[in-house]
Amino acid sequence: MRTSHRLAAPLFALALCQTAAAADTELAEHATAWANAQGNGAVVLAEKRDGAWQFALGGDPHIASTAPVAPEAVEFEIGSISKVFTGLLLAHAVHEGKLALGDTLAQRLPVEFDDGDVGAITLQQLATHTSCLPRLPSNLFVDADQADPYAHYDDTRLFAYLASATIDTPAPCASAYSNLGIGVLGVVLERAYGTSWAALVSEKIATPLGMPDTAQTLDSERTARLAQGWDGTSKAPHWTFASLAGAGALRSTAADMARFADALLAGADGPLRPVWASFVGPYADAPGGKSGLAIVHTRIGGEPALWHNGGTGGFRSDLRVFPDSDRALLLLASNAKADPDAWLASLAEDTLAPVAEGIAIPTESLDDYTGVYTLSPDARLTIVRVDDGLRARLTGQTFLPIVARSADEFVYTDVDARLGFERDAAGKVVAVTLHQNGRDTRIARTDATAPTFLFPGAEALAEYVGDYDFGAFQPGASIAVRAVGDVLTAQLTGQAPLPVHNTAPDRFEWDVVPAALVFERDAGGRIVAVVLEQNGARMRSPRK
Template sequence: MKLSSALLAVGGLIILGPVAAAEDFAAAVQKIASARVSNAAIPGLVVVTVNGQEQKIQGFGLVTKSTDGKNQPQSLPHLPDANTVFEIGSVSKTFTALLLADMQVRGQLKLDDAVAALLPSYTIPQYQGRAITLLDLATQTSALPRLPANLMPKQADNPYADYAENNLRDFLRSYQLTRAPGAKYEYSNLGFGLLGQALSARAGKSYAELVQERITRPLGMADTGIALTATMQKNLATGHDAQGKIVANWDMPTLAGAGALRSSAQDMLRYLQAHMHGANVKVPAGLQLVQQPQRATGMPGLQIALAWHVQSARGQTVVWHNGMTGGYASFIGFTADGQRGVVVLANASVNVDDIGMAALLPAAPAAPAAEASNSASTPTTEKLSATQLAEYSGRYQLAPGAILNISAGPDGLLAQMTGQPQAPVFPRKKDEFFYRVVEASLQFERDATGKIQSLTLHQNGHASPAPRIGDAAPEAAKRTEIQIPAEQLKQYTGSYTLAHGFKLVISEQAGQLYAQATGQGSNAIFAETKDKFFLKVVDAQLSFQRQADGKISGLVLHQNGRNMPGPRDAD
């Protein structure tokens, strides 16, 4: 449950996982993928790797992990393969961007055209006379929010299904921009959904028809689209949430350009190769244009092209995008020189960026000899007291919504990025700690009085400063879970409005409570005391509130130092 920020939807600042040299990256990817399946984090994966002329498609795990009668999948479990179909989520945005580039090259529009010119039936907001352009939408700089505030799904497990075009018109008519378009990068599903609508209007065809005509048919991608063909339905992997529960497929009729497509590894290989060798591909047009950096993101080493993110790290430039729906995750990327590429498709809403990046980034340089005894591969002998460790505890803000929580563990410090697993860090020398799970280190800085005031994350050749913004958040791992009978859990179920258009739906299944935020996947919540629950996948807690008669009247979401109250909606 990424309640705090859309930033994490496009890659956090720490990649938790090893990286590989070019000659052995396929083996490294296989090792990571196998581990993710074997530890039950993801039921099934298909990984595509391209290394020069060598291509490989590998399946791991099963198309579903459920075999009980209450949550029975339509097909029998088997190994996913090149033809297995997955929802690709926000990777669909790269298709939308390619349609835009194709129409630009054909002379059917220009990147700096105002969106309002393509959608005369809409009222598109402006900021002090500055109109939103197609380029603004394609580079996530439109100043539109991540989601429209009037997205209020009737089906919590299919949040976009009943969002109609008239809802989109209504929202845009009333929305006021808070800054000029083009001024700041802010990831927006709404923006790309609007871009899909604009391109469809200019072409006089539906988004699905446009994708088929301009991309999938020319590239021979028969198993890619929005509507499932009989073959796609037969090969569809079962989607699972982060806890392994089977979930519904998503439908996005109005915001299709943001994430509605499904595809297979075989088709995505064709799509990947077209981008890697775009200069030699005649159709679709615009393959080179989509890869050209257009604007900065405000994050070190990261620019945005048309939908694609262009990241420079360790002397390598990679072009990538990721995606996630309620039951699936995806990643596609390639090196800017066209030598290596990767696609990862998973049937669970669990981030797979680390698997993809392992195929694209070169190995970290060896530690200098002088530091060999304290390198990440050699245990440090330095021990710090509990009092010394407590000095470093706190929350450090690396970017909007990306907070690094540092706390004292039994053997040293524990570091946890928003939405990522906790990892230990070890002292190398005073105020400097290193990770063993990834090539990264933390350098703490002190003020004139000697108090820790900030840290700097060193990773992939970049230094990312982070001021200390408060005390360390309580660790979910240290919370004590208690059992509450299923019949008592039902009193908490219902919908709670945290903000206009943003709800938290609490449901109960088989004696377990789940929380699902608008437009996000479902996550289990665990009782710590009566009326107080916590999540394990992210550092967040829920406190339920009662009326005088004892009936639940609302809740408060505690996350990233904020307390967000949400009254319970009327039944």
């Protein structure tokens, strides 16, 4: 997921945003093309330019309503954009004297912390993803419905987790995205005000800004306008939230989010004036920029922007606000396979043109660039040499070839992105800047040596493909291993498929978690099982 904030007093209530009578033709063409690309579901695209909002719908939202519904009135799950609301609620709580940014979990939650460093985490650290807490609590999936994984996770489970949780070092840590951290912040806000997070969103944000269609739970009329979510070609259940609502529980419409974007554009001169400085900060470094209270300061297309995106099991969302030019872009999609980041970049005036060919670089010079570059504990860029070329991998993705376009500048051959390397006074490469989708993200080089990887072709990977019975460790579960071209993916029942990388004969490792798959052969050399190695355990799953 990429949940709640509160607004300034109604005295500064924002006027309804201006809407265009008809969608801009170009906007409509983009929305239609992107909806076709995702296959099922709908895309609503909204843009503010020259003081006016325009909306376009592509695809079919598959709503229950039999009455006509305008594109800007279709309800979507906005996922982690909800976090921006939670950050804004914290700013409001500070303004009202309900909370302070330096308040700790030990002060604000009824939990006996085994690890005093966890209890010492501050609200500011939660809101800026510098708390050192993991992305998700380790007990989230215990008794969970895999199709609706947050629905069962209540305060009892959350407090039990926090009581026994440990962190490796006292906060603050380098920014590492945490649904858990923002979810905990939502619970702190609930206890400070004595009401639900959803009620705070309504009271402090949705009502003052004139956002009647933004809520955690929709009434029957709004439910009839709620898009059906999709995960590729399969329908995806709507997600519901209990204790971690602050991390991603909101549903909203493009019209409501346009009003919210207008409030962000107005900044200290609009309805957020009393809380604006506290809300935007910035307080900490973040991937690609700086962090306010759950709002990201970045540059998109060379222009300063406030940004956040989101996703649930069947939806994707992206909101970008450009205060300097009074522009904003919003994309809401009802398919988890949507790619808002890449799609919205195509609207920018200075997107990069793909370059497939490069200049020759001496083979011995390629080692200058190999290594591990770390953006955050959960985000790394690994560059390795393969024969007389380089390949680069971002965490959770596959290795892609890069070629030199000039000294210290490389471009991807398969995607629209480039890498600019930075050297110190001694000529050593110390950092790289990723230029993609209008963003410039600097990533520092570490002292770590790039691991050794093997790159078998599609034919060699084919023998690993199959389903492996994991039922001895999780009833009814299996590990599905698939080959997509020359990339092997593995998927445990209820989770998403992720690439695994060949590090030794018959051994493949994930880079998003410290885990590996070791394939087992019989006397004839046929693969008969796979062993999942994780957290010191070895879990053998026979091939079906």
